[in-house]
Amino acid sequence: MRLQADAFDLRCAAVAAILMLGGLFQAPDAAAQGRSRSDAPAVVTITDVKMERMNERVAAVGSARARQQVNLTTRVAGVIEEVQFQGGQIVDANQPLIRLNDEPERIAVETAEAHRQEAADTVDRYAQLREGTVTRVAIAQAETALKVADATLRRAREDLDRMTIRAPFKGMMGLSNLEVGDYLAVGSSIATIDDRTSLLIEFTVPEAVAPSMKVDLPVRASLVSRQGEVHEGKIQAVGTRIDPVTRTLMVRAEVPNPDLKLIPGSTFSISVRLPGTDAPVLPALSIQWDRQGAFVWRVGADNKVERVSAAILAREGDRVHIEADLATGDKVVVEGGSALRPGQVVRLEPSS
Numbered sequence: 001m002r003l004q005a006d007a008f009d010l011r012c013a014a015v016a017a018i019l020m021l022g023g024l025f026q027a028p029d030a031a032a033q034g035r036s037r038s039d040a041p042a043v044v045t046i047t048d049v050k051m052e053r054m055n056e057r058v059a060a061v062g063s064a065r066a067r068q069q070v071n072l073t074t075r076v077a078g079v080i081e082e083v084q085f086q087g088g089q090i091v092d093a094n095q096p097l098i099r100l101n102d103e104p105e106r107i108a109v110e111t112a113e114a115h116r117q118e119a120a121d122t123v124d125r126y127a128q129l130r131e132g133t134v135t136r137v138a139i140a141q142a143e144t145a146l147k148v149a150d151a152t153l154r155r156a157r158e159d160l161d162r163m164t165i166r167a168p169f170k171g172m173m174g175l176s177n178l179e180v181g182d183y184l185a186v187g188s189s190i191a192t193i194d195d196r197t198s199l200l201i202e203f204t205v206p207e208a209v210a211p212s213m214k215v216d217l218p219v220r221a222s223l224v225s226r227q228g229e230v231h232e233g234k235i236q237a238v239g240t241r242i243d244p245v246t247r248t249l250m251v252r253a254e255v256p257n258p259d260l261k262l263i264p265g266s267t268f269s270i271s272v273r274l275p276g277t278d279a280p281v282l283p284a285l286s287i288q289w290d291r292q293g294a295f296v297w298r299v300g301a302d303n304k305v306e307r308v309s310a311a312i313l314a315r316e317g318d319r320v321h322i323e324a325d326l327a328t329g330d331k332v333v334v335e336g337g338s339a340l341r342p343g344q345v346v347r348l349e350p351s352s
Contacts, residue, residue, distance in 0.1 A: 041347040044336035046299055047286065051278045051328050054314055054321045058272045060251075061224070062203030066194035066264040067254070068169055073187050076100070076162045080182045087175035091167045091193070098178065098190055102163035105156070112156040116149035171195040172260070196260050200236065203270050204248035212274045213238045219253045221268040231255045231262070235272070279313055279321045286334045287312065287320060296324065297333035297340055299348065305333065307342050 078100030085097045122142045126134045167173075174192035184190075201221060205213060217235045222228070233255035242249055253270060255262070286296050287310065294312060297305040310324040326332070331348070333340070340346070 068195035
């Protein structure tokens, strides 16, 4: 019986040894199969990097005023004799608008003209006399009197001219309630006059884009009350200081208004396109994310992928402008990049 037991033990040991040997030979095959599956090239779609000009826009809101606008007032007091304009009328430069009673001033001009004529006659008479008949002192006094008469006449004519209030420039007159017979004191308001051939719109831009604001840079202005109506203009002037509280810069744009349809005081939405820079443009699907931020997979000549950090600058539909270390013609993974790792070999399919 003991011999049988020993033989059975020997057979069991042999079977165990065979099983162990079989396991040792099979383990490398399984590991090789696992490696083969992990190292198999991933199928991805790719696209070529393109460089395009990225134009940045700055949006703002501003209120418009006329190119020239004045609130007309009187420099002298008097009673209105004639009102020569109506509200909304287009008047020319130097056109009479209000005439005050100027009878005393006309009399003063006539008196000054008479004195001036008398002084001129005296000078002429002394000039015709023989030398020695009239002293040099008398001649000098006559010439001085003529100069004084000339100055008095100019002053009288200036006083007379002030009694007529004229338009300082060509423009549209505002409404007025003045009537013939009204008394105007010095500094009394008459009406407004606006040169509306172009409008000036003042707005502010952030400090970050302040250095890009230049005179003659194109702008687009649209009325807030009438969406879709766009007017082209340009920057007329740029402020010289950043506001220390708002951290903004004041900018003034000029918008032509040849048909006078735009009204001063209206609110406009302003858009300024700044000169842009070239930036890589890719489909939005190519952007990947991890704890370090956004990135793309660049495919090298050996079909191995490389992680390239990226920052999104702007979006245009399903495309993005990015800031990244990419060049024109670089191949970037569009689809299939979610499970890739640096250095992995991929099988390429062009993006449709």
